[in-house]
Amino acid sequence: MSKIHEIYSVLFKSYGPQHWWPGDTPFEIAVGAILTQNTNWKNVEKAINNLKAACVLEPAALYDLPIPKLAEYIKPAGYFNIKAGRLKNFLNWLCDSHSGDLASLEKISTSTLREELLAVKGIGPETADSILLYALNRPVFVVDTYTARLAVRHNLIDESSCNYHELQDIFASSLDRDQKLFNEFHALIVCVGKDYCRPRPLCDLCPLSHLPRNT
DNA sequence: GACCAGGCACATC
DNA sequence: GATGTGCATGGT
Secondary structure, three states, X not given: OOHHHHHHHHHHHHHOOOOOOOOOOHHHHHHHHHHOOOOOHHHHHHHHHHHHHOOOOOHHHHHHOOHXXXXXXXXXXXXXXXXXXXXXXXXXXXXXXXXXXXXXXXXXXXXXXXXXXXXXXXXXHHHHHHHHXXXXXXXXXXXXXXXXXXXXXXXXXXXXXXXXXXXXXXXXXXXXXXXXXXXXXXXXXXXXXXXXXXXOOOOOXXXXXXXXXXX
16 A cells, blocks of 8 residues: 555544535635635634625625625635635636636536636635635645645655645545545545644654654 | 644745 | 745634
């Protein structure tokens, strides 16, 4: 069994299925992906609940909402002015180019969609891939800070070459190109990340602590 | 009070 | 191309 398969196996045995992404609709998932940038999910939940309570958590309503009003609703998620602009950019793309309907993206190839998402100002690689995987069910491996920490810590990658694309390639190339597997794996990495993949210290209670790792 | 959280764009060198 | 900085709330 490869190191990466072993990591997955240990995490799945420790934490079980994660049932990701937390969100009722693909659109809610996409909004959550933008709101959770560098932010604790609990804060994002508050912001999403505000949008739900105001009945604006759907493309047309959010598209019509003035940015200052949107910023007010999403305040608990932090960086609210920045994120309001980013959400608007996403809404402009979705509504102006794709009739405000995520389901209409089904016919577009994953690579084209990824390029289009990355062209939206405020959507970087992690957010684009999260939307592709969790909102649009595409087999794309999502990389985040925890993935990087885990990979460096367990010698899957050298810190000097640790960038998004390299990390994504290391995981994706050693796994079956399986949307459900990628979904579960990333969720499990975030799960163990929250518990143990903090910058320091290393913790021997981490389910991965018996695997080879850096100090 | 310090540190951290499921990034990203932009300025500067 | 690499590195530094601003953006901000809320939990531990």
